[in-house]
Amino acid sequence: MTSLQDNLFKTLSDPTRRAIFERLCREGEQTVGALTLHAGVSQPAVSKHLALLRQAGLVRDRHEGRQTHYRADLTALGPLVDWAREMAGFWEARFDDLEDLLKRMDQ
Amino acid sequence: MTSLQDNLFKTLSDPTRRAIFERLCREGEQTVGALTLHAGVSQPAVSKHLALLRQAGLVRDRHEGRQTHYRADLTALGPLVDWAREMAGFWEARFDDLEDLLKRMDQ
DNA sequence: TTTACCCATAACTCATTGGTTATGGGTTTG
DNA sequence: CAAACCCATAACCAATGAGTTATGGGTAAA
Numbered sequence: 001m002t003s004l005q006d007n008l009f010k011t012l013s014d015p016t017r018r019a020i021f022e023r024l025c026r027e028g029e030q031t032v033g034a035l036t037l038h039a040g041v042s043q044p045a046v047s048k049h050l051a052l053l054r055q056a057g058l059v060r061d062r063h064e065g066r067q068t069h070y071r072a073d074l075t076a077l078g079p080l081v082d083w084a085r086e087m088a089g090f091w092e093a094r095f096d097d098l099e100d101l102l103k104r105m106d107q
Numbered sequence: 108m109t110s111l112q113d114n115l116f117k118t119l120s121d122p123t124r125r126a127i128f129e130r131l132c133r134e135g136e137q138t139v140g141a142l143t144l145h146a147g148v149s150q151p152a153v154s155k156h157l158a159l160l161r162q163a164g165l166v167r168d169r170h171e172g173r174q175t176h177y178r179a180d181l182t183a184l185g186p187l188v189d190w191a192r193e194m195a196g197f198w199e200a201r202f203d204d205l206e207d208l209l210k211r212m213d214q
Numbered sequence: 215t216t217t218a219c220c221c222a223t224a225a226c227t228c229a230t231t232g233g234t235t236a237t238g239g240g241t242t243t244g
Numbered sequence: 245c246a247a248a249c250c251c252a253t254a255a256c257c258a259a260t261g262a263g264t265t266a267t268g269g270g271t272a273a274a
Contacts, residue, residue, distance in 0.1 A: 006122055013120035014262075015113055025194045028201050032221055045263060047222055066220045066271040074198045077191050084184050090132040105188050121232075139251060152233060154252055173241040173250045 004079040011056040012080075016041055017049040021058055024072040031067045081105070111186040118163040119187075123148055124156040128165055131179040138174045 012018050020035055032050065036043045050070055053059040057076035062069045085105055119125050127142055139157065143150045157177055160166040164183035169176045 002122070005119075005125070009116055009120040009125070012112075013116040015109070016262080018112070018116070022194065025197045033219095041262085042264065043221070044223080044265085048262080051222080068221065072194070072198065074195050077194065081188065081191050084188050087129065087132045087179075087184065088181050123232080140249095148232085149234065150251070151235085151253080155232080158252085175251065 005083050007056045008058075008076070008080050011052055011058060014049070016045070017053060020046065020049050021053055021072060024059060024070060025074070029062075029069045029071040031069055033067065035070070112190050114163045115165075115183070115187050118159055118165060121156070123152070124160060127153065127156050128160055128179060131166060131177060132181070136169075136176045136178040138176055140174065142177070 012021070016039060020039060023035065023038065024030060032043065032046060035050070036046045039046050039049075050059060050061070054061060054070075058073060059070045060073050062071070088105065119128070123146060127146060130142065130145065131137060139150065139153060142157070143153045146153050146156075157166060157168070160177075161168060165180060166177045167180050169178070
């Protein structure tokens with residue numbers, strides 16, 4: 001019964017972890033060390049966050065020598081957007097005044 | 108420092124709570140009692156979930172006699188969708204930068 | 215080879231939180 | 245008025261999880 005959204009929401013609900021993901025989105029591939037410099041927590045903490053992000057499919061890792069490079073995988077956000085769209089769909093079927101949200105989602 | 112997304116992700120990360128929200132999206136306004144029937148947890152648990160959903164702006168309540176009606180407010184999902192779009196935007200921007208750079212290197 | 219470095223895992227602590235039962239305020243019903 | 249009902253809050257408990265320090269495996273550097 002554990003849905004796809006479960007892992008995504010849980011994984012992104014922690015601010016530190018989400019910040020790591022955001023940084024990977026903004027600045028592209030980063031090593032664990034580089035991420036640790038700006039994370040505000042210890043290196044093991046960063047490693048654990050990265051492991052969870054990887055388990056959720058939000059990042060991929062690449063080993064090069066003694067360092068590991070991580071990069072964001074945006075396609076994993078699909079189910080999240082789909083979920084929001086589905087919820088909006090149910091809602092829109094009943095009422096009609098959220099043009100605002102739908103516009104932002106449809107673009 | 109606590110962003111808008113913080114509350115949204117945290118609030119939606121619990122499966123029971125998200126199921127309550129989804130039900131309100133699907134079936135419209137519901138009383139606490141009706142929600143409790145399908146929530147699989149006790150009535151106080153449902154009340155606490157609803158309080159958190161309300162705090163996140165995801166639901167609104169309406170008092171009528173001795174029962175309280177809750178309904179979903181989808182506009183609260185806006186920041187979540189915006190965030191996903193922003194992340195995808197960063198990703199595309201980097202990609203464009205790369206293409207731009209490669210193009211300049213070619214000539 | 216020895217040393218230094220990068221990262222992941224283990225072991226543990228502490229705070230958070232989702233669950234429970236108990237209870238009370240407010241509202242209908244008998 | 246009395247009783248039943250709906251919901252929210254209080255108080256408590258157990259599990260989860262995010263953080264730490266310690267450590268080890270693997271790779272580059274001296």
